[in-house]
Amino acid sequence: MKSEIYFTTGDFAKLCEVTKQTLFHYDNIGLLCPHHKDEKGYRYYSYTQFDTMYVIESLKEMEMPLSEIKEFISITTPDTMIEMFTEQSRQISEKINNLASIQNTIEKKILLTKEAKNTDFSKIVLSEAEEEYVYLSAPLDNDDDENRAAISDFYQVCMRELHEKYSIGALIKIEDPAASEVGSFEYLFAKTDYTDALPLAKKEQGLQVTGYHIGKYEAFSDTYEKMFSFIKEHRLKVAEYFYAEPILDRISVNDSDKYVTKITIPVSRE
Numbered sequence: 001m002k003s004e005i006y007f008t009t010g011d012f013a014k015l016c017e018v019t020k021q022t023l024f025h026y027d028n029i030g031l032l033c034p035h036h037k038d039e040k041g042y043r044y045y046s047y048t049q050f051d052t053m054y055v056i057e058s059l060k061e062m063e064m065p066l067s068e069i070k071e072f073i074s075i076t077t078p079d080t081m082i083e084m085f086t087e088q089s090r091q092i093s094e095k096i097n098n099l100a101s102i103q104n105t106i107e108k109k110i111l112l113t114k115e116a117k118n119t120d121f122s123k124i125v126l127s128e129a130e131e132e133y134v135y136l137s138a139p140l141d142n143d144d145d146e147n148r149a150a151i152s153d154f155y156q157v158c159m160r161e162l163h164e165k166y167s168i169g170a171l172i173k174i175e176d177p178a179a180s181e182v183g184s185f186e187y188l189f190a191k192t193d194y195t196d197a198l199p200l201a202k203k204e205q206g207l208q209v210t211g212y213h214i215g216k217y218e219a220f221s222d223t224y225e226k227m228f229s230f231i232k233e234h235r236l237k238v239a240e241y242f243y244a245e246p247i248l249d250r251i252s253v254n255d256s257d258k259y260v261t262k263i264t265i266p267v268s269r270e
Contacts (some may be wrong), residue, residue: 121212169245
C-alpha cells in the first residue's frame, strides 16, 4: 500500500485554485517546488504542501512581492513567523476597516438615491428636525490658497476620522432674508454621530424648511426665492445659515442639469 498520495500539477492547481502556469512559475523561481518529478519530468505535489501554498497566496494577496515571500519561507523560524504574521494580521485589520468604510459609504449612497427617487422635488416642506451633529471645515472666507488648504484638511479628517467621502455639504450664510439674498459658502460640513474625538457643531432640534434645487450648483437663485417666499408666507424667522447637501450628483446622474441639491433652512416662529 502506498504510504503517500501525490497530486499532479493540474490536480494540485485545481485544489489550490490557481493555474498550472502559476505552479510552473513558482517552481522556476524556487518559491514552491514539487515534491518530486518522475522519470518523464512530470511534477507531483504532496498534501503537506497545501499549507505552504496557502501561505504564499495569502501573502501575495497582501501585495507582498514573491521575492520577499521566498525569502521569508527560506529563513523562517518560529520568531520570524510570529513577527511576520503579526504584521500581516495588523495590515489585514486595516484593510477590513477600510473595506467596511467603503461599504458604509456605498450603502449610504444607495439609501440616499432610493430616497431621492421617492421624493417630490417640487415641494417645499415645513417640518420638525431632530438634533444632529456636524463636523465643519475651517471658515472659507480667506484667499484661494487658504481656502484650498482648509478644504484639503477637511477632506482628510472626513476620510481618516469619519470615514466619510461623499455625504458632504455646504453651510451658506443668509445675508439678507428680506431680500432673499445669500452669501457664498462659509463652511463645508459632514454629518456624523456624536464623538468627543473631534470638535463638532450641533444642528439644534427645531423647525426647518426643506426644498430641492434641480440643476447646476451655481444656479440656486430661483430655488432660494421660492423658499424665502414660503418662509415669508408662513411668517417664519430664518437662522443665520442654511445647509446645502447634494442628493443626486455626478455619481448618480451624468447630466449636471439633473443634479439635485437638498436645501435645509432652520427657522423659528416669529
